[in-house]
Amino acid sequence: NAGVTQTPKFRVLKTGQSMTLLCAQDMNHEYMYWYRQDPGMGLRLIHYSVGEGTTAKGEVPDGYNVSRLKKQNFLLGLESAAPSQTSVYFCASSYPGQSDQPQHFGDGTRLSIL
């Protein structure tokens, strides 16, 4: 019962470096999401996808890019990391259409930008 798996779990970067966060789900969900969680601010949506090959911007998309080449994978990229991107990043997935299908979350990637 893997559900949503995020890799890596922890990472420290220097300002200006790039990296990619990987999210994989084995529930055959159409929809996938990337959030960031900062103290006192709750979860904020970065980007999301409603199907393979599609992506859309969320609330805080600047400085991030995403790709959904396969239905089960959703990648989040930081092209030039900044200290303001220090956060915990969560991936989630869900079935489309009906709201009684909740979003299922991974356990997060803790990212520090020095």
Add this chain to the structure above:
Amino acid sequence: EDQVTQSPEALRLQEGESSSLNCSYTVSGLRGLFWYRQDPGKGPEFLFTLYSAGEEKEKERLKATLTKKESFLHITAPKPEDSATYLCAVQPNMEYGNKLVFGAGTILRVKS
């Protein structure tokens, strides 16, 4: 603008001391309100979905209720294992991609 406010920010209870967490929301139209539990170092875990005012759902010591402006998560006779952060989120009507708007959460600590 869709908005969710949770109170209190933190709550400390003695084991067995019942209480309630509040989630106030403003949304153009509500498709659903979600409650999640989040343990330290983990992702949010789904608890309940509520759809319309007057609806209630229960799970063990937790009961969620919904009005037109707020939701309450009632915790009856809590145990230390109920300690976690509780998150509330709303899904607006006609929201493309089933996106959620989250509150900042309530940190609950239950002492034995």
